[in-house]
Amino acid sequence: MKICKTIDDMRAASRAARHVGKRFGFAPTMGALHEGHLSLVRAAKAKCDVVAVSIFVNPLQFGPNEDLAKYPRTFEHDVELLEKEGVDILFAPSPEEMYPAGAVTYVNVEGLSDKLCGKSRPGHFRGVTTVVAKLFHIVQPSFAFFGQKDAAQTAIIRRMVRDLNLPVEIVVCPIVREPDGLAMSSRNAYLSPLERKSALVLHASLKQISAEFDQGKREAAALIAAGKKAFAQEPAVRLDYLEIVHPDTLEPMHQLVGPSLVAVAAFVGNTRLIDNIMLR
Ligand code: AMP
Numbered sequence: 147m148k149i150c151k152t153i154d155d156m157r158a159a160s161r162a163a164r165h166v167g168k169r170f171g172f173a174p175t176m177g178a179l180h181e182g183h184l185s186l187v188r189a190a191k192a193k194c195d196v197v198a199v200s201i202f203v204n205p206l207q208f209g210p211n212e213d214l215a216k217y218p219r220t221f222e223h224d225v226e227l228l229e230k231e232g233v234d235i236l237f238a239p240s241p242e243e244m245y246p247a248g249a250v251t252y253v254n255v256e257g258l259s260d261k262l263c264g265k266s267r268p269g270h271f272r273g274v275t276t277v278v279a280k281l282f283h284i285v286q287p288s289f290a291f292f293g294q295k296d297a298a299q300t301a302i303i304r305r306m307v308r309d310l311n312l313p314v315e316i317v318v319c320p321i322v323r324e325p326d327g328l329a330m331s332s333r334n335a336y337l338s339p340l341e342r343k344s345a346l347v348l349h350a351s352l353k354q355i356s357a358e359f360d361q362g363k364r365e366a367a368a369l370i371a372a373g374k375k376a377f378a379q380e381p382a383v384r385l386d387y388l389e390i391v392h393p394d395t396l397e398p399m400h401q402l403v404g405p406s407l408v409a410v411a412a413f414v415g416n417t418r419l420i421d422n423i424m425l426r
Contacts, residue, residue: 150235152239153284160235169193169289170196172282173186173197178219179201179332185320199228200285205241206277207269207273208270213333254276255275258396262298278306292316294321333419336416344414347376355425359402385410393407408422409421
């Protein structure tokens with residue numbers, strides 16, 4: 147695996163990868179890799195001839211009181227995992243390489259970036275779309291792989307790609323869960339054993355909503371109320387939001403007609419976790 151730490155190196159590797167029309171796939175990550183990330187890598191390997199992964203803990207998407215400094219960084223282990231998966235190129239730039247002093251240009255997907263996590267984490271999605279746009283320009287993949295785990299992020303990136311005519315196809319991969327249902331996340335490493343148990347309430351509330359949907363309930367308010375009941379039994383977990391929205395526009399839905407995204411975010415102790423399901 148070729149490890150590129152500079153933009154120039156990455157561009158050179160990308161040029162070589164795209165030579166003679168090879169299918170070039172890319173999965174951006176913040177590292178501390180787990181099976182969720184590796185599922186993107188495997189999807190990319192299945193679809194593409196050459197696969198690049200990036201590891202970059204993007205300061206721009208963290209708020210001033212968030213976990214940028216303590217975000218788990220396990221670079222050596224990540225490199226081992228990616229090598230085992232047969233990844234061809236790893237792009238691992240420094241913050242200074244990505245944001246030289248004086249950088250003042252941002253990408254913002256208006257009307258979507260302030261929904262769901264964007265409401266409780268102002269500026270978060272602007273940070274995400276800015277870094278992903280930069281990564282797309284540097285890496286120049288033909289396919290980019292993202293996880294449904296971050297459902298709002300995928301909607302916002304799909305819209306950015308459409309609005310800016312970026313020449314990349316977005317592939318969204320299913321959520322990978324622990325055997326007991328907890329969605330895999332680098333932030334699960336923060337959880338104490340007790341918190342780890344409490345964290346199951348996110349998935350439990352989504353399953354409750356899904357069960358009521360299967361029984362024919364279509365009113366969003368009633369479904370949300372059913373999901374919130376699960377949280378009432380877990381006082382150690384503080385709900386941030388539980389919403390049912392259109393999966394493309396992220397606008398709240400009232401009656402569920404067509405595909406609907408149920409998205410939840412909650413604080414388990416100091417750890418903010420997210421999860422979601424699609425109802426069809
Ligand atoms: P992150 O490192 O958290 O920024 O995530 C990098 C990519 O991995 C994003 O596209 C995430 O949606 C995806 N991802 C993270 N966790 C999971 C998971 N449990 N299942 C599927 N994809 C995931």
